[in-house]
Amino acid sequence: MARRILVVLALVAFVVSAGFAQVAEKVDTAVISKIKDEGLNRSQVMEVLSYLTDVYGPRLNASPEYKEGAEWVAKKLASWGLQNIHFEKCAPVSKGWTLKRFALNTVDPQPFPIIGYPKAWSPGVKGTVTGEAILFDAKSEAELEEFKGKLKGKFVLVSDERDVPAHFEAEGKRLTDSELLRLANAAPQAGGARRFRGMPDFSRMTPAARDSAQRAMIREFAPDADSARIARFLSQMRGGGGQNVLPRKLEMCLKEGALVVFDVGRGDGGNLIVQSATVPPPAGAVQGQRVTAYDPKVPQVVPQVTLAAEHYNRLVRMMKKDQKVKLEMILDVAWTQADSSFNVIAEIPGTDLKDEIVLLGGHFDTWHGGTGATDNSSGSAACMEAVRIIQTLGLQPRRTIRIGLWAAEEEGIIGSREYVTRHYAAREGAGGGFPMGGGAGELKKKPDFDKFSVYLNHDNGTGKIRGVYLQGNEAARPIFRAWLEPFASLGASTLTIQNTSGTDHLSFDAVGLPGFQFIQDPIEYNERTHHYTMDLYERAQADDMKQAATIMAAFAYNAAMRDGKFPRKPEAAPRPARTGTN
Structure with a gap:
């Protein structure tokens, strides 16, 4: 009897061990060691980042600077031996816009320079213009009437004063052990997010x-x-009251011939967030309909400049003390012919599984205020460095490793979404005005849908990688666990079932393809760099960048060498179109 039990136990042990052998994720530790050595000790990521920021930054979508930067990237990738390098056009057709010169000063009662930045796709003015400032502080339609006939030739301030509190906590942060543990222990998001x-x-x-x-x-x-x-934010958009009067303010400023509109910037200490000019919706537009300043068919808008909060507040306080504030401004912009945006694509060809694709990427466009160092030149540089590492080591991936640097992410995750739609899949009803979604209907797959393995995205600043958001894909957990193990000593070991949003992996996840964004240390991302005018090379952390690029190289290689494609979440059934009010 005892012998029979021993035999049974031995058979059970054999079956269990064989089962684990079948499911255990294989990692070539010798190759990963080489990737780590190349990526950490002979990195070129900061040199690439310097070119993307100091020479080819910023890169507003559809601008000449975007094209020049893309052409440099193509040449650099070619020098590393990548193949099939090309640009793929995508929507939107945009007006090219470049800021040539800007200066703003008070003239009376006390001269001083004002920190501010023109909004993207804002018109310029002819020569140097001078005029008085006026605070357009209407909060309702009735109050708007009081300003009729008072805006012509004026510098018009349309925001309220903004509170600028002291910084009692450090702006630079890394994720703590407790924060990482919270992520690791998080429950799946209801309904898959x-x-x-x-x-x-x-x-x-x-x-x-x-x-x-x-x-x-x-x-x-x-x-x-x-x-x-x-x-x-909502109060500012609604003019400080319950009604959204900002569009009406802009309409009145244009109709009456205001010189320029000023609003107050987020940020402080001379560092401010600046994005696109605001376009009032056309007559008859559905409430919430998005009208973009880069659209070649957009109607004329009034010139728009965002001011540093402290200087904006000072002007408001001066006017409230009955000071007649006189200003002068130069705002010179250049327009180029409207054209399509485009993504930058290149490949390391695979071998026996070359028709299957492993894709890594991040968005290439930036806002125009700084040079886009951490949003997203850092991600572009990390992806480029990842493929350089693989090429330098002469590795022969089984699957094709493709790099995609996306256009128009800042305008609504457009470049990657159109890439997915063209090559892989789309849902019926796709294309609504909101950037995060597509349609709610049936998934229409393209022939290459089944040849896709996984997409790895980098777009959360300069911070080092601490782990991966699983996007609700529990099958990814043991795979990423094995891939992260060689990098635990570099701080990367956390997996969370939770989703993260706001960037290009969503384009893949939305159609059921595995798409992932890394967990990264925030550093100063939300506080000082994300869309800020001082998002420059100095804000990038070299050691963090090297670590992130090295991990991306290892992940791309591991994905390319697996026996099977990356596992997918169960395919979601089409959802009925939403017709209610919530």
Whole structure:
């Protein structure tokens, strides 16, 4: 009897061990050691980053600078031996815009230079213009009437003063052990994480429902935003009151011939966030309909400049003390012919599984205020360095490793979404105004859908990689666990079932393809660099960049060498189109 038990136990042990042998993720530790040595000791990532920021930055989408940067990237990738290097056009067709010169000063009662930055796609002015400042502080339609006939030839301030609190906590941060543990222990997000499918119809909502929907949308873009920040943003968009009077203010400024519109910037200490000019919706537009400043067909808009909070506040306080503030400004911009945006694509060809694709990437476009160092020249440089490492070591991946540097992410994750739609899949009803979603209907697959393995994205600043967001894909856990093990000593070991949003992996995840964004140390991302005018080379952390690029190289190689493609989440059934008010 005892012998029979021993035999049975031995058979069980054999079956269990054989089962584990079948499912254990294989990692070539010798190759990973070579990747680490090359990536950490002979890195070129900071030199690439310097070119992308100091020479070819910023790169506003569809601008001449974007094209020049893309051409440099293509030559650099070719010098490393990558193949099939090409540009793939995608929407939107955009007007090219370049800021040539800008200067702003007060003239009376006390001269001083003002820190500010023109908004992207803002018109310029002819020569040097001079005029008085006026505070356009209307909060309702009735109050707008009081300003009729008072805006011509004026510098118009349309925001309220903004509170600028002291910084009692350090801005530079790394994820703590407790924060990483919280991520690791997090439960799956209900319903696999909400994704908007088209722009909600605000016109059919009650005020309370509209407010709730707008707050939810903001959290999609900025999951770290607290309630107070969201409330301040909505208050500013609504003119400080319950009504959104900003579009009407802009319409009045244009109609009456205001010189320029100033609003108050987020940020402080002379470092401010600046993005696109605001275009009032056309007559008859559905509430919430998005109108873009880069659209070649957009109607004329008034010149727009964002000012540093402290200087904006000073001007407001001066005017409230009955000071007649006179300013002068130079705002010279150049326009280029409208053309399509384009993605930058290149490959390391595979061998026996060359028709299957491992893709790594990040967005290549930036805002125009700084040089896009951490958003997203850092991600572009890390991806480029990853393929350089693989090429330098002469590795022969089984699957083709492709790099994609995406256009128009800042305009709504457009470049990667169109790439996925063209090559892999789309849902019926896709293309609504909201950047995060597509359609809610049936998934229409392209022939290459089944040849795709995995997409790895880099777009959360300069911080080193601490792990991976699994995007609800539990099957990815043991794979990433094995891939991260060689990098535990470099701080990368955390896996969370949670999703993260706001960047290009969503384009793949939305159609059921494995797409992942790394967990990264925040450093100063939200506080000082993300869309800020001082997002320059100095804000990038060299050791973090080297670590991130090395891990991306290892992950891409591991994915290319697996026996099977990367596992996918169960395919979701089509959802009925939303017709309600929430």
